[in-house]
Amino acid sequence: MAAIAQQQPLTPERFFNAVNAYQQTEALKAAIELEIFTAIAEGNTNAATIAKRCSASERGARTLCDFLTIHGFLTKEGSQYDLAPDSALFLNRHSPAYVGGAIEFMLTPRLREGNARLADAVRKGGSALGDDVLEPDNHIWVKFAEAMMPLTRMASEIMAVELRKGGESHKVLDIAASHGMYGIAVAKQNPAAHIHAVDWENVLEVAKRNARAMGFADRHHLIPGSAFEVELGSGYDLALITNFLHHFDAPTCTTFMRRVHAALKPGGRAAILEFVPNPDRVTPPAPAAFSMTMLANTPSGDAYTFAELETIAKHAGFSRVELAPPQVGMGRLVIAYR
Structure with missing residues (x-):
């Protein structure tokens, strides 16, 4: 008492x-x-x-x-x-x-509206705004690429240094390349690497501009189109999949990762950068809370735990999946081996 x-x-x-x-x-x-x-x-x-x-x-x-x-x-x-x-x-x-x-991106009217209609999203199980955010050549992703680049500068360098520890890369696939900073950082760490960047054509103009400004235009190649549909090519040592999987449900992620698996050469790696909550899904606070961002703004996206990402990768054919030790910005690096 x-x-x-x-x-x-x-x-x-x-x-x-x-x-x-x-x-x-x-x-x-x-x-x-x-x-x-x-x-x-x-x-x-x-x-x-x-x-x-x-x-x-x-x-x-x-x-x-x-x-x-x-x-x-x-x-x-x-x-x-x-x-x-x-x-x-x-x-x-x-x-x-x-x-x-x-x-300029994080406070755009569309993202604010998604949160303003959160009760509808909870009832529906996905954004109350529909799936227009994932439509081809949506201008919002140009704004994302231009506004979010500074946030990724330090993270891209940390990730590139960590990946270099696993060996030199020569042919690199950069999925949803956006501003191009992750691919450019890998190019800095791997002097012989050529980066093949995939994104919508209008978004790739931002990546192209950044690659040129940073002196990597001759090693930076563009593959415009949907990462789910465009011909990716083959023989890649490394595939970068940065802040992409969280936009989709697990079956869609698995289907996509099968495409990545096919594009990698034997022994190749897929580097997945994501907000990764603990199994309790409430810690650490920032990665765990990212699920709410996905609920408000995507039809079926989520913040996936390491176990969930491991399952997605293994169902796609990858033999081994590891959680790399360093924090990469607010995210974590998951490496899947073909």
Whole structure:
């Protein structure tokens, strides 16, 4: 009874915070648009100087910076603000790891609408918006490629280094290549590698542009079309399947992986990068919560556990499947061997 008496009284704070969570989204969006984080990185550390740098009111700057401090994006001592370490790395425009531009995709009206109609998606078991997001040459994937590239720079390098440990690759298939960064990172680690990038034709223009800018145009080849239908070729040492399988149900993934298996040479590897929750499907928080993103925005996609990915790969004919040790951004690398 004494232990019960010492417990904190229950409050509706969790409900209040969840219902108002959209405020954090909008505050972060506003801070990125106003360049609040960049202003502080430049030495503007109080509300008055931040306001002047960002062409904002002092009251507005103070209120926004206090809110960002509450949520851990900033720190505050007296009237002076500073950047939290992750904000300094990812939200300062002067940082090579800046990812603020990703809001141009992550906060698009279609993705917001998918979440606004979540009750319908739960009833249906898939997005209430239909399957138009997976239609050929959908412009949303161009926006994805352009906006999300900075988020993948570090992850692509980690993944490429890990894959190089398994031997040199010469012919590489890059599925749903998007911005092309994963294939380009592999090309950096493998001087003789030629990358064959598959995606919709309009999206591949982004990958082509990035490959040229980074000096890999002569080793970067385009295969426009659907990864489920286009002729992939054969004899690949390595296939990159990055953030792709989660858009589809397990039978569809298995059918697709059979195509990849056929395209690989004996002993070839399929490198699958995905959000991989633990078997309990509620940890770690970010990979586990990705299932909700897929429910809201795809007809049948999901975040797959390692066991589920292993089953998909083995049913497709792969002999061995491993979970690579390093964290790759917020994802994990699963390697399937032909």
